[in-house]
Amino acid sequence: xxxxxxxxxxxxxxxxxxxxxxxxxxxxxxxxxxxxxxxxxxxxxxxxxxxxxxxxxxxxxxxxxxxxxxxxxxxxxxxxxxxxxxxxxxxxxxxxxxxxxxxxxxxxxxxxxxxxxxxxxxxxxxxxxxxxxxxxxxxxxxxxxxxxxxxxxxxxxxxxxxxxxxxxxxxxxxxxxxxxxxxxxxxxxxxxxxxxxxxxxxxxxxxxxxxxxxxxxxxxxxxxxxxxxxxxxxxxxxxxxxx
Amino acid sequence: xxxxxxxxxxxxxxxxxxxxxxxxxxxxxxxxxxxxxxxxxxxxxxxxxxxxxxxxxxxxxxxxxxxxxxxxxxxxxxxxxxxxxxxxxxxxxxxxxxxxxxxxxxxxxxxxxxxxxxxxxxxxxxxxxxxxxxxxxxxxxxxxxxxxxxxxxxxxxxxxxxxxxxxxxxxxxxxxxxxxxxxxxxxxxxxxxxxxxxxxxxxxxxxxxxxxxxxxxxxxxxxxxxxxxxxxxxxxxxxxxxxxxxxxxxxxxxxxxxxxxxxxxxxxxx
Amino acid sequence: xxxxxxxxxxxxxxxxxxxxxxxxxxxxxxxxxxxxxxxxxxxxxxxxxxxxxxxxxxxxxxxxxxxxxxxxxxxxxxxxxxxxxxxxxxxxxxxxxxxxxxxxxxxxxxxxxxxxxxxxxxxxxxxxxxxxxxxxxxxxxxxxxxxxxxxxxxxxxxxxxxxxxxxxxxxxxxxxxxxxxxxxxxxxxxxxxxxxxxxxxxxxxxxxxxxxxxxxxxxxxxxxxxxxxxx
Ligand SMILES: Nc1ncnc2c1ncn2[C@@H]1O[C@H](COP(=O)(O)OP(=O)(O)OP(=O)(O)O)[C@@H](O)[C@H]1O
Ligand SMILES: [Mg+2]
Numbered sequence: 001x002x003x004x005x006x007x008x009x010x011x012x013x014x015x016x017x018x019x020x021x022x023x024x025x026x027x028x029x030x031x032x033x034x035x036x037x038x039x040x041x042x043x044x045x046x047x048x049x050x051x052x053x054x055x056x057x058x059x060x061x062x063x064x065x066x067x068x069x070x071x072x073x074x075x076x077x078x079x080x081x082x083x084x085x086x087x088x089x090x091x092x093x094x095x096x097x098x099x100x101x102x103x104x105x106x107x108x109x110x111x112x113x114x115x116x117x118x119x120x121x122x123x124x125x126x127x128x129x130x131x132x133x134x135x136x137x138x139x140x141x142x143x144x145x146x147x148x149x150x151x152x153x154x155x156x157x158x159x160x161x162x163x164x165x166x167x168x169x170x171x172x173x174x175x176x177x178x179x180x181x182x183x184x185x186x187x188x189x190x191x192x193x194x195x196x197x198x199x200x201x202x203x204x205x206x207x208x209x210x211x212x213x214x215x216x217x218x219x220x221x222x223x224x225x226x227x228x229x230x231x232x233x234x235x236x237x238x239x240x241x242x243x
Numbered sequence: 244x245x246x247x248x249x250x251x252x253x254x255x256x257x258x259x260x261x262x263x264x265x266x267x268x269x270x271x272x273x274x275x276x277x278x279x280x281x282x283x284x285x286x287x288x289x290x291x292x293x294x295x296x297x298x299x300x301x302x303x304x305x306x307x308x309x310x311x312x313x314x315x316x317x318x319x320x321x322x323x324x325x326x327x328x329x330x331x332x333x334x335x336x337x338x339x340x341x342x343x344x345x346x347x348x349x350x351x352x353x354x355x356x357x358x359x360x361x362x363x364x365x366x367x368x369x370x371x372x373x374x375x376x377x378x379x380x381x382x383x384x385x386x387x388x389x390x391x392x393x394x395x396x397x398x399x400x401x402x403x404x405x406x407x408x409x410x411x412x413x414x415x416x417x418x419x420x421x422x423x424x425x426x427x428x429x430x431x432x433x434x435x436x437x438x439x440x441x442x443x444x445x446x447x448x449x450x451x452x453x454x455x456x457x458x459x460x461x462x463x464x465x466x467x468x469x470x471x472x473x474x475x476x477x478x479x480x481x482x483x484x485x486x487x488x489x490x491x492x493x494x495x496x497x498x499x500x501x502x503x504x505x506x507x508x509x510x511x512x513x
Numbered sequence: 514x515x516x517x518x519x520x521x522x523x524x525x526x527x528x529x530x531x532x533x534x535x536x537x538x539x540x541x542x543x544x545x546x547x548x549x550x551x552x553x554x555x556x557x558x559x560x561x562x563x564x565x566x567x568x569x570x571x572x573x574x575x576x577x578x579x580x581x582x583x584x585x586x587x588x589x590x591x592x593x594x595x596x597x598x599x600x601x602x603x604x605x606x607x608x609x610x611x612x613x614x615x616x617x618x619x620x621x622x623x624x625x626x627x628x629x630x631x632x633x634x635x636x637x638x639x640x641x642x643x644x645x646x647x648x649x650x651x652x653x654x655x656x657x658x659x660x661x662x663x664x665x666x667x668x669x670x671x672x673x674x675x676x677x678x679x680x681x682x683x684x685x686x687x688x689x690x691x692x693x694x695x696x697x698x699x700x701x702x703x704x705x706x707x708x709x710x711x712x713x714x715x716x717x718x719x720x721x722x723x724x725x726x727x728x729x730x731x732x733x734x735x736x737x738x739x740x741x742x743x744x
Contacts, residue, residue, distance in 0.1 A: 090640050444709045
């Protein structure tokens with residue numbers, strides 16, 4: 001099932017050209033050249049501290065590269081039609097429904113349209129019973145689900161997810177994965193990080209492997225999992241410590 | 244966000260509330276007077292009569308004498324009603340006031356501990372009383388605030404040829420009430436106007452130990468602030484108040500005022 | 514201390530109109546000042562938390578220091594401004610409740626600004642990227658942060674209320690303690706103390722304390738309720 005994502009001009013592909021990021025003289029990410037095509041399901045992998053979160057924040061436009069370029073097809077400095085689910089999402093101190101409404105109001109959607117979208121989102125993510133509950137008092141799994149729902153309600157063309165299920169139990173993880181798969185089916189481009197190899201195998205169409213701030217492999221998932229070229233990636237898949 | 248809108252709305256209505264506040268201004272004058280006069284309760288007695296008759300509300304700002312005159316100089320009052328003759332005459336001479344009228348007088352008394360360690364009760368006149376206190380180095384609480392009372396006290400010390408200083412001389416730098424509170428605690432002698440003393444309740448051991456010397460008389464004057472200097476001065480209503488206070492009726496009202504059965508102020512208008 | 518308490522109680526019970534007027538004026542002046550200080554101080558404090566400009570550190574230090582501004586000094590400044598011989602003399606505001614509100618607003622504004630800045634700064638560190646991601650820029654983030662920090666901000670507002678309701682120096686100078694017009698709880702207490710009516714003064718103090726206690730209890734209860742309800 002493909003749903004047309006709005007009238008907004010397509011923002012993808014996203015081109016990263018020799019992108020790097022340094023802070024305080026320390027280079028944290030460098031030489032990243034990559035094209036993220038529309039409809040992609042890209043999983044970014046790498047050890048702790050490899051630079052995965054940094055990579056997503058750069059792509060999403062929360063920080064700007066200190067080196068190289070990040071270019072959207074729409075030529076916007078920071079494309080609007082994108083959303084991100086953080087490793088530790090921040091929910092506002094208000095009800096679940098109000099959390100969903102917040103980004104829609106920021107987009108300037110009229111009240112009626114917002115109400116309609118919020119209702120549809122609550123429904124779709126099984127949050128109806130929680131609609132009036134304070135978001136901060138939800139369980140970890142429920143909070144993650146709400147963060148995902150909030151991102152979805154923004155109707156992004158591309159969705160960045162930073163370890164969306166790292167703190168969840170297996171069944172909650174499964175729910176999140178199903179949702180991500182559905183988003184992808186709807187035409188939303190997915191860029192996510194994960195430490196869960198099984199999850200990566202289930203969701204990835206493409207894999208980008210980061211090691212010490214460098215992109216050392218970027219290939220279709222099937223090829224990557226069949227046998228990565230880089231020794232570090234092989235060691236990573238084998239579960240050996242690489243640092 | 245509806246919360247933000249609600250917040251802004253309530254803030255705005257708050258501002259509107261402020262804007263509406265000064266709308267109460269009707270027919271009133273502002274009189275700068277001294278704390279001791281206000282504390283005695285005199286105004287509470289005479290002002291309702293004046294307002295009843297003329298419809299003019301009198302708002303009394305009670306301050307120290309120096310501050311009250313300064314309030315007049317700055318044009319922040321329409322009428323000044325104080326008791327510091329020399330300063331009042333200077334005020335008029337400098338062109339801040341139109342003319343000074345005598346209104347009434349009360350008197351100062353010396354209060355002190357009942358056992359009277361300096362034997363002030365034996366003194367023949369006020370100068371002798373002050374000398375006795377200084378010689379005995381008995382504790383003395385002074386206003387020390389350049390008020391009319393403080394000026395009167397300084398004149399008495401000068402007449403006695405004493406430059407008061409030392410551990411026995413306590414300069415409180417505050418109002419009459421606060422000074423009396425201090426005197427009651429120590430206990431110490433103090434110079435006070437009779438009005439404040441009579442309505443003062445926290446006397447402790449203190450009693451009047453000396454009174455009656457004519458140098459202790461304390462004349463009150465009333466002055467209209469000069470409209471030529473401050474055009475906004477409500478000269479007409481201010482003058483109406485001055486006329487009333489110095490009229491037979493106003494003078495009678497002043498003489499009528501008693502505290503604990505004692506008359507506090509003695510009319511003196513010509 | 515049975516005396517003052519009994520006096521306080523019978524004063525209240527008597528419903529003495531002069532007393533009610535004094536209580537009413539005290540509440541009106543202080544609450545309006547708090548409202549004004551919030552209307553100005555909350556957005557300004559939040560802006561100070563988010564803005565980056567040269568000299569920002571100095572501005573923060575100045576506002577922190579101003580929290581200790583002696584009420585008499587605040588009163589004196591407002592007095593000189595509003596006096597007929599001052600720059601705003603033509604407004605004829607000296608010795609009016611409005612003047613008292615202005616003085617108290619000036620007095621508590623630094624408290625509201627400083628506490629807001631510190632609360633919002635902490636919150637911004639946590640929220641910054643998430644809000645940016647959701648589409649809120651710095652300016653748009655201000656009301657969001659204020660709203661999400663509301664429980665902590667309440668503490669700052671209460672501190673401001675406490676300072677305003679307790680102070681006498683500023684309202685005495687700019688209000689003049691005019692009976693029936695600018696006499697508040699604190700200036701009445703000062704007056705009764707000066708008259709040696711210590712019992713009455715303490716009774717008024719008890720009433721003032723009770724009012725402050727009640728308002729604080731309400732605010733605290735509201736804070737607890739919000740914390741429980743909204744996380
Ligand atoms: N603002 C910063 N200043 C200094 N160092 C930073 C900053 N942000 C990130 N780093 C460092 O950059 C490196 C990459 O961080 P990043 O959060 O991207 O790692 P990650 O791959 O997401 O790790 P994890 O799997 O643990 O989430 C880390 O060593 C981190 O300490
Ligand atoms: Mg990370």
